[in-house]
Amino acid sequence: MTLLVAEDLHKAFGPTPALVGAGLSIGAGEIVAIMGPSGSGKSTLLHCLAGILRPDRGTVRYQDVDLGSLSDGKRSELRRTEFGFVFQFGQLVPELTCLENVALPLRLAGLKRRDAESRAVEGLARLEVADVAGKRPGETSGGQGQRVAVARALVTSPKVIFADEPTGALDSLNGERVMTLFLGAVRASGTAVVLVTHEPRVAAYADREVVVRDGRSREVERAG
Ligand code: ADP
Ligand code: ADP
Numbered sequence: 688m689t690l691l692v693a694e695d696l697h698k699a700f701g702p703t704p705a706l707v708g709a710g711l712s713i714g715a716g717e718i719v720a721i722m723g724p725s726g727s728g729k730s731t732l733l734h735c736l737a738g739i740l741r742p743d744r745g746t747v748r749y750q751d752v753d754l755g756s757l758s759d760g761k762r763s764e765l766r767r768t769e770f771g772f773v774f775q776f777g778q779l780v781p782e783l784t785c786l787e788n789v790a791l792p793l794r795l796a797g798l799k800r801r802d803a804e805s806r807a808v809e810g811l812a813r814l815e816v817a818d819v820a821g822k823r824p825g826e827t828s829g830g831q832g833q834r835v836a837v838a839r840a841l842v843t844s845p846k847v848i849f850a851d852e853p854t855g856a857l858d859s860l861n862g863e864r865v866m867t868l869f870l871g872a873v874r875a876s877g878t879a880v881v882l883v884t885h886e887p888r889v890a891a892y893a894d895r896e897v898v899v900r901d902g903r904s905r906e907v908e909r910a911g
Contacts, residue, residue, distance in 0.1 A: 688715045690879055691847060696735050696745035698728075705731040706742065707902035711881075713847070718870065718880040720893035721904075728902040729883045730851055736881060737770055737849045738762045749847075767795070771840030771848040771878070773869075775855040778836050779824040785811065785835045786820040792843045810838035814868050830861035837869045841876065848873060851883045859888070866892055 691713045698706040705728045713719050721729045734740035736747055738754045747754045749769070754762060772778065779788045789810050793803035811817045814834040819827045824835065833853060840848050853869065854862030870892050873880050882893060890896050896907040 689713070690715050690717075691736060691747070691749050691881075693732070693736050693747045694745055696732065696742045696747070698731050698735060698740065698742045704902055706735070706745075708745075709899060709902060709904040710745070711736065711897055711904055713879050713881060715846070716874075716877045716879055717895065718873065718882060718893045720890035720896045721881065721883045721899055722885060722887075722890050722896060722907075723899035725885070727899045729899045731902075732899055732904065733849055733851055733881060733883050737772070737847075738766055767792070768843070769846045771843065771845035773833070773836050773840045773848060773850040773853045775852040776829070776832070779832060779839070781824055784821050784823055785816070785827065785831075788824065788835060789839045789842050792839060796843065806842055807838070810842045811835065813841075813872055814838045828861075829857050830865055833857060833861075833865045834868060837865065837872070841872055841878070844876060845878060847879045847881065849881050852885070853882070854886070854889060855884075862886075862889065 689712055694710045696706045696709045709728060709732050711732065721732060723729050731740065735742045786804060786807050789807035790803040793806060808820065811820055814837055816831050816834045819831050819835065824832050854865050857865060866889055884890055896909065897904050898907055
């Protein structure tokens, strides 16, 4: 089943064209890597797919709903309820403990503190960072922090997780560990992932690979 489809996306920032006819489709539970050189339009494509950026032209449909037809409020509600996000760094709230960070999306969804925190504990354990629950993000290692960020993205059971260079700030050993735990968790829950990366080793974890170059996208045929 196709979950998310983007067609003929165009986006410019002033005189700078970022996307000139890019597209991508992703099925339920599928993991798609977006590769390409720096400045090629990968993040812009991800932001359009996730309804964070409005394309100048082209459409993004999520489960047959045109994101462009939704009000800003409806679009942010969709992001909150259906999508999860993992960025390179800095997405955790520094004043909250790791446990509170993971519980936060559930608290915002209206869960009682006790229920939110017990699910957050499970989420931290699944990413093997239960031991940092009481620490603030600044007191954890980079790899632990990214595992907490992944736990937070997964805790609402989203249909799609958008990950922009989630291991970009980590050394390759820690990056690999985070990626293995991340993708193990999404495979178990059937969550689709749109994963921006420039590392072939990270892209190798995906089911499909799309390359963005000069604002255009193309599916990569894989051997085997
Ligand atoms: P990538 O993720 O592949 O590195 P981006 O999508 O971030 O590429 O950027 C594509 C192009 O659009 C680049 O030239 C970048 O500088 C430009 N760009 C992206 N976001 C903005 C923005 N908010 N304002 C101005 N230019 C931007
Ligand atoms: P990435 O490393 O994933 O390509 P960037 O560092 O390019 O991310 O972009 C981070 C944020 O800054 C994004 O929200 C992007 O839209 C914005 N951005 C990127 N390039 C520019 C630019 N030239 N001017 C202003 N904002 C930009």
